[in-house]
Amino acid sequence: MIELHDLTKRYGDTLAVDGLSFQVPQGVVTGFLGPNGAGKSTTMRMILDLDRPTRGRVTIDGKRYGVLSEPLKYIGALLEAKAVHPGRTAYDHLLWLAQSNRIPTSRVNEVLSLVGLSSVARKRSRGFSLGMSQRLGIASALLGDPEILMFDEPVNGLDPEGILWIRNLMKGLAAEGRTVFVSSHLMSEMALTADHLVVIGKGKLLADLSMADFIKQNSRSAVRVRTPQPEQLLTALTGAGLRAEAGPDGSYEIEDGDLAHIGELAATHGITLHELSPQQASLEEAFMQMTADSVEYHAGDGEGRDAAGAWGATWQPKAGEKEQN
Template sequence: MIELQGLTKRYGDKTAVDDLTFTVRPGVVTGFLGPNGAGKSTTMRMILGLDHPTSGDVTIDGKHYAQLSDPFTYMGALLDAKAMHGGRSAYNHLLCLAQANRIPRARVDEVLETVGLTSVAKQRSKGFSLGMGQRLGIAGALLGDPRILMFDEPVNGLDPEGIHWIRNLMKGLAAQGRTVFVSSHLMSEMALTAEHLVVIGRGKLLADTSMADFIEQNSRSYIRVRTPQPERLKDVLSVAGINPVLTGDGSFEIHDGDPAKVGELAAQHQLVLHELSPQRASLEEAFMQLTAGSVEYHAGVHGEPAAPQPNWGGQWQQKQQEKRQGKEA
């Protein structure tokens, strides 16, 4: 388990991480999301003791990383897949790590097979593709068979087969009761992998919740209806107190409605429906909405400055405070 308490990191006048408090628990894949410059990499570096916090604390099962007697067997991490000697073969790179951390030589062959690099084990890593380098970095994280794993952009450079493999690997590790903490910008993949999300923006915590609750709280859901008789359908629904909104493609959007009720009304009035489907926002849409006010670099259109964005993160924090106050009452 990884625990952060008021973790803060400043570089001069720049606050990279601002009073972060959250817990990464075992048994689930926890996704770590945030826009560029949000402070994710700095947070991960502080977890590993590579950067020292300005204030606050971060512990791994109650200990600082530097206090772990066998860190490689306790926690494995991939922060930069290029952080290796390019002149060494994949095998020798892992062997050096193993010997420096009192890990049996046999483990090197095991992790090479796990990541699919056995056939290129004797090749120098400087000739590896980006995806092969990622696999080697993941092998290094797995080398000590650790109970806690942390990955920063693990799917970067991987092909579809590789992405499918790392997804199943992380899920499998979590199913074994291990702590898995992963940062990624690939929202579609994170939606298939993570069960819990921690979202930050400009160093501040924006969300710490389950995947399902995150999407529900930060997106809109509606019913999409298409019919060759739009005017009749609109009249029928309006009489029933349902207000459909006509979209540009000729379909209707119904908010806060029941798909079963809409279908029954259409059947009662012998209306043909070409589509009746509940729509739910994707993780990417929910993420964009929550972090809109925390994006440091907004792209304008045709030279025009980007419009100011609403502070969805502040609204999420206000909702959480209201929930806590309701429980205390």
């Protein structure tokens, strides 16, 4: 288990991580979300002792990463896909990691096969595509067969088959009772993968709850209806104290309505319904709602054009700041 206690990191005048305290549970995939500049990458680096906290602490199974004698047997991580010596082959890269952590050499071929790189095991990594580098990074994380795994943007550069593979891999690892902590900007993919969410903004903890509860608490629900008798439906809804909003396609949405109640109301008044369905916001919509006040960088308002005459986004970090993901 990963545990953070009042974890804080300051770079000069910039407070990148501000008093984070949470646990990453076992047996589920935990998504780590936040806008650009929220402090996600800094937090992950502190978990691995690559950055030292200004205050607070982080432990892995009760110990700081730096005191683990064979850390790859405790936690495997993918933070930067291209963090491999370009002159080393995939096999040799994994071999030296295995030897440094007293992992059997046979494990190298096992993980190469698992991630689909057996055919390029003897090729130098300088010629690898981003997707191949991602697979090699995932192989490195799996090398010590650890109980804790941490991935930062694991689907970058992967094709659809590779995305499906890593999604199923993470779910399978969690099903084995392992701790799986994954950061991603792809909300659609996170919605299909994560069971639990930790959300931060401007270095502060915003949410630590299940995926279902996160969406429920940060979005509106509605009931969508479609009928050939709109006037009768609106009269019935008004009589029941409900308000319907017309959609552009001829449907109506009743905010915070109860599906069964609206169906019974229509039946009582002899109203034919062509559609009666619940409407729930997506993870992306819920995320945007929660983090609206935590976004550091905003697109421009269209006041200016670039040198090519195209409208574009204007990025304006605060003076003296650098982006910390």
